[in-house]
Structures are given as C-alpha cells and as structure tokens.
Amino acid sequence: MMNDVMSFWWENITGPQMLIDKIALCLSEGKNVVLELEESLPWQEQMRDLVMYRLDGVHPDWMEWEGVKGQGEIVPKLLQNFHRNKLNICPTEYSAQLEYLKKEGIFRDTVVWLTFVGDADPLQLVRFLSDYRGEGLEKQGVFLAEIITGQHLPKLSGSMEVIRGKDYMRCGDILLYSNILADGKRKFPEELKNYIAHVAANLAGQDVELIPGILEEINFENEDPVEALHRLWEQGYPACSGHVPTREEISRRVWKAQLQSAFAGIEMERLRITEEYANDIEEAIGTEYWDSKWNRSGYITQHGEEIESASDVELGTMVRMMSLRRNDDRGRYLLYFPDDQLRNWIVFLTDCRNNLAHHKVCTPEQICRLLRMRE
Numbered sequence: 467m468m469n470d471v472m473s474f475w476w477e478n479i480t481g482p483q484m485l486i487d488k489i490a491l492c493l494s495e496g497k498n499v500v501l502e503l504e505e506s507l508p509w510q511e512q513m514r515d516l517v518m519y520r521l522d523g524v525h526p527d528w529m530e531w532e533g534v535k536g537q538g539e540i541v542p543k544l545l546q547n548f549h550r551n552k553l554n555i556c557p558t559e560y561s562a563q564l565e566y567l568k569k570e571g572i573f574r575d576t577v578v579w580l581t582f583v584g585d586a587d588p589l590q591l592v593r594f595l596s597d598y599r600g601e602g603l604e605k606q607g608v609f610l611a612e613i614i615t616g617q618h619l620p621k622l623s624g625s626m627e628v629i630r631g632k633d634y635m636r637c638g639d640i641l642l643y644s645n646i647l648a649d650g651k652r653k654f655p656e657e658l659k660n661y662i663a664h665v666a667a668n669l670a671g672q673d674v675e676l677i678p679g680i681l682e683e684i685n686f687e688n689e690d691p692v693e694a695l696h697r698l699w700e701q702g703y704p705a706c707s708g709h710v711p712t713r714e715e716i717s718r719r720v721w722k723a724q725l726q727s728a729f730a731g732i733e734m735e736r737l738r739i740t741e742e743y744a745n746d747i748e749e750a751i752g753t754e755y756w757d758s759k760w761n762r763s764g765y766i767t768q769h770g771e772e773i774e775s776a777s778d779v780e781l782g783t784m785v786r787m788m789s790l791r792r793n794d795d796r797g798r799y800l801l802y803f804p805d806d807q808l809r810n811w812i813v814f815l816t817d818c819r820n821n822l823a824h825h826k827v828c829t830p831e832q833i834c835r836l837l838r839m840r841e
Contacts, residue, residue: 533586573607
C-alpha cells in the first residue's frame with residue numbers, strides 16, 4: 467500500500483511529476499543542478515530513484531556531503547569517495563583539478579547526487595557546480611546538490627540550473643492527492659469525502675507523506691481532528707518533518723478546511739431558503755416589528771441599511787426576525803415558519819456560519835450534519 471501511495475504522488479500528480487521531469491531534463495542536457503528545498507520532500511528517496519530511471523543507463527553516485535575547509539579540497543574528497551585510484555595524480559590547484567576531471571572523463575555517464583549533512587557550507591559546493599563546465603553527461607558527467615532554501619547563491623554560470631522544490635509542491639496538487647486517496651476509501655461517506663480530503667491536506671501541509679496515515683487513523687465523523695492528530699503523535703505516529711505546528715496552528719488548519727469545504731454550502735442553503743420563502747420574508751421586511759426586550763419598534767435593517775429583497779437577508783438577520791414580534795399584532799412573530807425543523811435548521815446554519823466567520827472550528831457533529839444537509 468505504501469509503495470502505491472508513494473508512486474501515485476510522484477508519477478500521477480502534476481507538480482511532483484513536473485519536478486522529476488525538470489531535474490531529469492537538466493541532467494540529461496549536461497547541466498549541473500542545485501535543488502533548493504525548504505524541507506525534505508515527501509518520499510525523497512523514491513524521487514531520486516525515479517529521476518535516475520528517466521536517465522536510463524546512467525550510473526548514479528550518492529554521497530552525503532559534510533563539507534571541506536577550502537575550495538581545493540572538493541575534488542580530492544569526491545575522488546576519495548568514488549575513485550581512489552585517481553586521487554594520487556590529482557593536481558593540487560583548483561582550476562587544474564577541474565580540467566583533470568574533464569580531461570580524464572572520471573565521472574563520464576554518471577550523476578553524482580550530493581546531500582548535505584551537519585553544518586557544511588553549501589556555497590563551496592555550489593561554486594564547484596558552477597565552475598565544472600563539462601561537455602555533457604555522457605562525456606564528463608553531471609552533479610546535483612540538494613541545499614536548504616534561503617542560501618544566498620553567488621552568480622552562477624550557464625552550465626547549471628537552480629530548481630526550487632517549492633515551485634512544484636503546490637497546494638492544489640496536495641489537495642488533489644488527498645482527494646484521490648479519500649475517494650478511494652469506502653469507509654468514508656460520499657458527502658464527507660471532500661471535507662475529509664481538505665482536512666488531511668491542510669493538516670499535512672508540505673508533509674504529504676502524513677496524508678495516508680491521517681486518512682487511515684482519524685475518525686472524522688466522531689473525532690476532533692485537532693485532538694486526533696495529537697493522539698497519533700502520542701502513539702508514536704511521525705510528526706512533521708520541519709516545524710511542528712502548535713495546537714492553535716493545527717486548529718487554524720482544520721478551520722481553513724471547514725471554510726473551504728462547508729462555507730459555500732451554508733451560503734447555498736441560505737439562498738435556497740430565501741428563494742423558497744421569499745414572499746414570507748419580504749412581507750416581514752415591510753412590516754414594523756416590536757422588540758419586547760428593549761420595548762421599541764422599527765423596520766428590519768442590515769448593517770444599518772434597508773433590505774431590498776429576500777435574497778439579501780443574512781442568516782443572523784433571519785434568526786432575529788424569527789424572534790421579533792409584529793408591532794400591529796404582538797401575539798405574532800415577525801417571521802414565522804410553521805415547520806419547527808426548518809426553524810431549528812436556520813438557527814443551526816447561523817451557528818455554523820458564525821463559527822467559521824469568527825475563525826472557530828465546528829464540532830464533528832456540526833460539520834457532519836452540515837454536509838449532510840438537514841438529515
């Protein structure tokens with residue numbers, strides 16, 4: 467199962483697929499590559515394997531780069547790691563070392579893939595990639611270095627390419643991936659799948675590898691996603707690879723998912739009600755009310771302005787109209803719906819809308835009822 471979700475991310479989702487294609491194209495054209503990453507990519511090992519698969523027949527050399535003291539120590543360190551038999555005749559002067567590598571074709575038909583460990587200075591290696599101007603992958607090989615975004619890069623030669631991972635880790639791709647995985651799970655009711663996908667995508671953020679586990683382990687119908695995620699972490703489930711979000715941040719992500727998946731539905735339901743009961747609502751708008759709490763009368767306004775039509779009436783205004791009395795007959799409500807389920811539904815919609823409008827998370831019970839609409 468895990469291999470399936472990894473492969474689907476890298477081979478079927480547009481952004482990740484474009485990243486692999488871009489890296490493979492640059493390397494095949496003989497360009498050295500700096501791959502800038504904010505954090506580690508999801509299933510990064512598989513990404514590297516898929517790039518090399520695109521370069522069929524090319525030999526990969528992998529190395530964790532711990533850094534060197536001077537520019538002239540880079541080539542010897544590479545030779546020490548990959549071609550020790552070439553080290554004893556390697557020149558000591560940096561520019562001569564570059565020529566030596568190219569003349570001897572030591573890394574011909576090879577991609578040298580370097581990842582940083584510790585506090586190594588990436589700029590030395592970036593300069594080397596810029597200076598190593600070979601005649602192509604087949605003749606003299608190419609280099610790729612993964613570095614953390616935020617480094618100030620020097621002026622680089624045209625023989626290399628800087629690829630920024632964040633340009634290919636798009637929110638839309640993450641949501642699409644989450645939607646596809648959620649849609650494939652029979653345990654999720656159809657009407658909740660879009661919401662569940664939004665929650666999983668928002669909780670995971672750039673840590674896409676968390677999505678399958680979130681979908682598998684959280685009971686979205688009965689469990690608060692904020693508490694559920696903390697439960698998973700307490701049980702040893704992997705946390706985010708970079709900055710671990712606070713409880714407040716996780717709550718904000720759940721709120722955002724609810725806003726994305728439910729807020730429009732509330733508005734559509736408001737419009738349905740105001741259209742179906744337009745005559746009753748417009749009569750109430752044109753009728754003088756009596757407010758027993760403050761013992762005053764007047765006509766309904768909204769944000770200090772007159773209401774022109776039923777479709778303009780907001781949910782909160784509708785609830786207020788249902789609580790006021792008619793001034794000409796104080797025994798009658800200004801706006802009355804005989805169906806008590808409809809009255810309760812309007813109050814419920816108002817509560818949910820107010821929660822979301824004020825950055826508050828709806829409960830699992832509220833969101834499930836809301837998405838199932840009047841069940």
